[in-house]
Amino acid sequence: MKEQLLLLIELQECDSQLVMFDSKKKYLPHKLARLDEKFHTFKEETEQNKIKYDELKTRHSESENKIKKINEGMVKTKERLLEVKNNKEYQAMLKEIETAEASRGDVETDIIKILDELDKLFVFVKKDQVTLDEYRKQYQEEKKLMETELNSIDTDYTNWEQKRNDLIKKVPADLLSRYEKIRNRNNGVGVISVWKAVCNGCHMNIPPQLYNELQKSAELLACPNCNRIMYFQNMEKPV
Numbered sequence: 001m002k003e004q005l006l007l008l009i010e011l012q013e014c015d016s017q018l019v020m021f022d023s024k025k026k027y028l029p030h031k032l033a034r035l036d037e038k039f040h041t042f043k044e045e046t047e048q049n050k051i052k053y054d055e056l057k058t059r060h061s062e063s064e065n066k067i068k069k070i071n072e073g074m075v076k077t078k079e080r081l082l083e084v085k086n087n088k089e090y091q092a093m094l095k096e097i098e099t100a101e102a103s104r105g106d107v108e109t110d111i112i113k114i115l116d117e118l119d120k121l122f123v124f125v126k127k128d129q130v131t132l133d134e135y136r137k138q139y140q141e142e143k144k145l146m147e148t149e150l151n152s153i154d155t156d157y158t159n160w161e162q163k164r165n166d167l168i169k170k171v172p173a174d175l176l177s178r179y180e181k182i183r184n185r186n187n188g189v190g191v192i193s194v195w196k197a198v199c200n201g202c203h204m205n206i207p208p209q210l211y212n213e214l215q216k217s218a219e220l221l222a223c224p225n226c227n228r229i230m231y232f233q234n235m236e237k238p239v
C-alpha cells in the first residue's frame, strides 16, 4: 500500500484510540459508581432478614432478663412470706406470687414464639448470606477490572499520544491538514476502509469505476459521499 496512506491509517488508529480513552475516562467513573450503588442496594435488600433476626435475638434476651427479674422477685416475696404476721398480709403476698407466675407464663409463651421464629429466619439468613457472598465476589471482580482499566488509562493515553506525535512528523503538512479537516467534519474519522464497494464510514456504495481505481491507483481517493480518504481492505483476509 502507498506509504502516505499507511501513515494516515496509523494516524487514524492513534486518533481513534485517543478518542476512546477520552470517553472511557469520562464514563468509567460513572460506571464504577453505578456498580457500587447496585451492590449496596442489593446488600441492603438481602440483609433484611438478618436485621429481623437480630431484633428478635434482642427481644429474646430481653425476655430472658424479664424472667430472671420475676424469679428474683418471687424468691424475695417467698422469703418475706416466712415473716408475715397476719392473714391479710399473707393473702396479699400469695396474690403477688400468683401475678408474678402469670406474667412469667406470658413471657415464656412469648419466648417459645420468638425461638420458633428465630429458627425459621435462620434458614433464610443463611441462604441470603450465600447469595450475598456470591454477588459480592462477582461485584469485587468487576470493580477490580474497572479500577485496573481506569488506572491504566493515563499511561495508555500518553503512549498513544507519543505515537501520534512521532507519526505526524512523517506526514506531509498539506496531507495532515487535509486529514484533520476531514476528520473534524466526520466524527473523528478521516481515513476509512472500503470492502465490497461499500465505505465503512458512511456505508454508501462506491461507484464501480472508483472502486476499481481504489484497488489499483497510487492516488489518495476520497469517498464521494462522506469525503473520507479511502483505502481498500479485504475483510476476509487477516491484515
Ligand SMILES: [Zn+2]
Pocket (backbone or CB within 6 Å): 199, 200, 201, 202, 203, 204, 223, 224, 225, 226, 227, 228
Ligand atoms: Zn463514505
